[in-house]
Amino acid sequence: MDSNKYLDDISEIKNMMSRSSRFISLSGISGILAGCYALIGAALAYMRLKTFSSDNYSGFSGRTSNIWGNDLFNDLILIAVSVVALAVITGIILTIKKAKKSGEKMWDVSSKRLVLNFALPLLTGGLFCLVLLQYGVVGLVAPATLIFYGLACINASKYTMRDIRYMGIAFIILGLISTQFIGYGLYFWALGFGVCHIVYGALMHFKYDRNK
Amino acid sequence: MSIINNINKAFDHRIRLGIMSVLMVNDYADFKMLKELLGATDGNLASHTKALEKEEYILVEKQFIGRKPNTRYSATKLGKLQFKKHINALEKLIGK
Numbered sequence: 001m002d003s004n005k006y007l008d009d010i011s012e013i014k015n016m017m018s019r020s021s022r023f024i025s026l027s028g029i030s031g032i033l034a035g036c037y038a039l040i041g042a043a044l045a046y047m048r049l050k051t052f053s054s055d056n057y058s059g060f061s062g063r064t065s066n067i068w069g070n071d072l073f074n075d076l077i078l079i080a081v082s083v084v085a086l087a088v089i090t091g092i093i094l095t096i097k098k099a100k101k102s103g104e105k106m107w108d109v110s111s112k113r114l115v116l117n118f119a120l121p122l123l124t125g126g127l128f129c130l131v132l133l134q135y136g137v138v139g140l141v142a143p144a145t146l147i148f149y150g151l152a153c154i155n156a157s158k159y160t161m162r163d164i165r166y167m168g169i170a171f172i173i174l175g176l177i178s179t180q181f182i183g184y185g186l187y188f189w190a191l192g193f194g195v196c197h198i199v200y201g202a203l204m205h206f207k208y209d210r211n212k
Numbered sequence: 213m214s215i216i217n218n219i220n221k222a223f224d225h226r227i228r229l230g231i232m233s234v235l236m237v238n239d240y241a242d243f244k245m246l247k248e249l250l251g252a253t254d255g256n257l258a259s260h261t262k263a264l265e266k267e268e269y270i271l272v273e274k275q276f277i278g279r280k281p282n283t284r285y286s287a288t289k290l291g292k293l294q295f296k297k298h299i300n301a302l303e304k305l306i307g308k
Contacts (some may be wrong), residue, residue, distance in 0.1 A: 006302045009229055013299065020241070020249050042254035107246050 021112040022187020023160050025102060027094035028209050034087035035194045041083035048075050049186070083193075085086035098209070110159060118156035121148055142185025146175030146192050161208070167200045220294055220303035227252050227260045235270060236289035243283045261285060263288045269294060272280045 018024065063149045099106045125148020129141050137205030157165035171192050178188035215250055223229055230250040234241050241249075264270045269291030273284045287295070 006305050009226075010228055010299070010302055011304065013233045014250065016230045017237045020234040020245075021237040090249060105248065108248065109241075 019104070019110070021110060021159070023094055023104075023108075023114045024208075025099040025104050025106075025111075026160055026164075026204070027031060027091070027098045028201045028203070028205030028207075030091040031095040031204060033090045033094075034199070035199075035201060037083045037086045037090075037199030038197060039190055039195075040188055041079050041168035044079050045076055045186055048072065048079070049173050057184050062073065114156055114159040118158055121152040121155050125149065126153070139182035139185070142189055143175045143179040146171050146178060146188060149173060149192070161204065163204065163207070164200070167196055170196050170203075219305070220298045220301075222264065222269065223295065223298050225260065228239060228264060229257065231260060231270070231285070232291065235285060236292060236295060240273075240284050240286040242285070246285065264291070265288065266289075267294075276289045277286075 029137070049072070096106050105111075125144060128148065129144050132138070132141050132144060150168040150173075153164050153168030153171060155168075157163075157168060174188055174192045174196070178185060224252075227250055229302060230252075231246060234246060234249055243257070246261075250257065252260075252284070261270065261272065265272050268288055269287050271286045271288075275282055275284065
């Protein structure tokens with residue numbers, strides 16, 4: 001009995017504990033790319049808003065009645081949906097790649113648990129934002145998305161790298177601050193979904209991915 | 213002397229260490245999940261879970277999900293306590 005065997009035992013225990021409870025193949029690069037898409041999306045939305053306000057400025061902030069079926073609104077939704085779709089697809093592809101590399105199964109108990117716990121607050125937030133739109137409280141949509149996304153990250157952090165918790169907290173703080181600057185939602189979105197994602201992705205990449 | 217006493221023979225195998233590690237951080241795990249995580253064969257895993265069950269370190273529940281039989285394992289209080297002692301003893305032996 002030498003201490004080498006005990007050392008192996010300890011590392012096996014640690015390995016099993018983390019592998020069975022946390023999904024650790026999330027890719028850092030996908031965070032960076034998601035942030036870039038968000039910034040591009042924000043820039044497109046900004047340009048679209050500018051051309052709109054030069055036509056007829058009624059102000060897209062605060063309360064607006066009848067936003068559904070409005071051209072501007074449709075374009076903004078299209079931009080938002082494309083950004084989210086691109087980010088999710090990139091994330092899935094890069095995560096599959098990383099999982100394959102480290103020999104982890106992509107769709108197992110830990111990843112299912114992660115997705116479920118991330119999706120619950122996020123779906124709640126999504127529905128809540130639809131309700132805000134229903135009542136025409138457009139100005140609070142941006143803060144609400146940031147806050148609920150932050151809560152989703154914090155909830156998911158129990159089932160993946162713990163670091164995602166700090167990004168969640170950053171989103172919540174940003175969301176709360178933005179409630180005091182209604183009408184500047186786009187800037188806060190860019191700061192949160194763009195800059196925060198890029199910073200987080202880069203940190204994760206250097207912390208976990210680079211040396212493997 | 214006392215350190216050596218805390219090394220538990222019941223955990224002295226890679227598969228058994230693995231089973232206990234998984235059950236320490238998860239409320240329960242089923243047979244398939246353990247098999248995939250540990251990379252063990254059916255027979256191998258079954259004999260090790262049986263040994264741990266006999267020591268009353270883990271609890272085995274057999275149930276049906278739809279029509280498929282499903283075996284669920286969870287760690288008992290005794291099992292968790294003994295495993296913690298075992299880990300502490302290992303750490304002391306290594307000298308941290």
